[in-house]
Amino acid sequence: MRNLALGALSLVVVARAERPLVGRLAEAVERRRWGLFQRLPLPRLLRDGLAVLGMDYTIYVWHVLTHKVPFLWRFHLMHHVDMDMDSTTALRFHAMDMLISIPWRAAQVAVLGTSRRALSLWQAFFFASVLFHHSNLRLPARLERRLADVLTTPRMHGIHHSTVQAETDSNWSSGLSLWDHLHGTFRMDVMARDDRIGVPAYRDPKKMRLGASLAMPFREQRDAWVQR
Numbered sequence: 001m002r003n004l005a006l007g008a009l010s011l012v013v014v015a016r017a018e019r020p021l022v023g024r025l026a027e028a029v030e031r032r033r034w035g036l037f038q039r040l041p042l043p044r045l046l047r048d049g050l051a052v053l054g055m056d057y058t059i060y061v062w063h064v065l066t067h068k069v070p071f072l073w074r075f076h077l078m079h080h081v082d083m084d085m086d087s088t089t090a091l092r093f094h095a096m097d098m099l100i101s102i103p104w105r106a107a108q109v110a111v112l113g114t115s116r117r118a119l120s121l122w123q124a125f126f127f128a129s130v131l132f133h134h135s136n137l138r139l140p141a142r143l144e145r146r147l148a149d150v151l152t153t154p155r156m157h158g159i160h161h162s163t164v165q166a167e168t169d170s171n172w173s174s175g176l177s178l179w180d181h182l183h184g185t186f187r188m189d190v191m192a193r194d195d196r197i198g199v200p201a202y203r204d205p206k207k208m209r210l211g212a213s214l215a216m217p218f219r220e221q222r223d224a225w226v227q228r
Helices: 002-032 044-068 070-080 087-091 095-100 102-112 116-133 141-147 154-160 178-183 210-218
Strands: none
Touching: 002 087, 002 095, 002 102, 002 116, 002 210, 044 070, 044 102, 044 116, 044 178, 070 095, 070 210, 087 116, 095 102, 116 154, 141 154
8 A cells, every 4th residue: 555655656757747747758759850869860660669679678777777766765765765675666656766767858849859659659658568578477487587578577576676786786677678688787586585675774664654754855864775
């Protein structure tokens, strides 16, 4: 219920701030042929396909930044402190995390030349993928390994949510796993274990209640990887 409440606040930001702004921008991009892929002499369907790929890659880059830039990590941290990962974890984002990402989303659309249709396709794929790879589904190992060649899977993303920093600094993809394969950040060589989910410095359940979670970015920051 806590994760759902946090997710509801985030979705309000997305519905009221991101979607209207970015949606109108995508319409202007297509109408005026702005951006990289809109300028290519290709059929519209192919331009849209390339834009979807570009959106998926640049969200990989954004995910890396949310871990590596201290200011962004303040807000993204709330997502990672969940110690019981399931599909509700996919909704556990700070509303300010969503708000801060809007300029990046607008830049994605404007620079790549993402049409309204390509944006809608990517958003649907992204949301379904995030729900899937945060889930606690236990897939057969052989099937999951094959899926991980193409898509981000629960075990793959479970490694990213590990309490071990070296494991968290891998598997950044949120849709296609292609980007981790290309950048050498793909890992499936460790087991994603339930008792190793979360952040070492935040293991007290009281600190993860609704009010404490919302206040987390505005408090003095601990070294996330030192257990207390």
